[in-house]
Amino acid sequence: VQLVESGGGMVQPGGSLRLSCAASGFTFYNYNMIWVRQAPGKGPEWVSAIKAGGISTYYTDSVKGRFTISRDNAKNTLYLQMNSLKPEDTALYYCARLPLSVHWSDIPLRPYEYNYWGQGTQVTVSS
Numbered sequence: 001v002q003l004v005e006s007g008g009g010m011v012q013p014g015g016s017l018r019l020s021c022a023a024s025g026f027t028f029y030n031y032n033m034i035w036v037r038q039a040p041g042k043g044p045e046w047v048s049a050i051k052a053g054g055i056s057t058y059y060t061d062s063v064k065g066r067f068t069i070s071r072d073n074a075k076n077t078l079y080l081q082m083n084s085l086k087p088e089d090t091a092l093y094y095c096a097r098l099p100l101s102v103h104w105s106d107i108p109l110r111p112y113e114y115n116y117w118g119q120g121t122q123v124t125v126s127s
Contacts, residue, residue: 008121021095037091046111
């Protein structure tokens with residue numbers, strides 16, 4: 001299993017970024033996927049999750065209305081479109097694969113039970 005994130009960078013408040021996560025080594029379309037971020041000195045915070053088929057999504061409250069998760073199962077790629085970025089969005093963002101044992105309806109209660117994750121891509125929001 002390999003997950004490789006890209007698309008991070010430095011942006012001013014109010015700006016936008018689109019993160020990508022290229023997946024390989026497993027049957028991507030079978031798995032629910034999640035974006036997680038970790039700011040310096042803080043623990044991981046789940047950001048958004050998407051069901052295997054791509055129809056259903058979850059968002060943590062702080063990003064609702066600003067971030068959009070999507071996936072292209074034909075390209076084995078996960079995305080996170082981030083708009084109206086704020087300084088508090090600054091973090092290392094990584095994508096992760098949730099195990100089949102965590103059912104979709106349980107994800108908000110069990111968001112950190114992923115078993116594979118990438119190396120992350122840094123997002124810095126600063127003026």
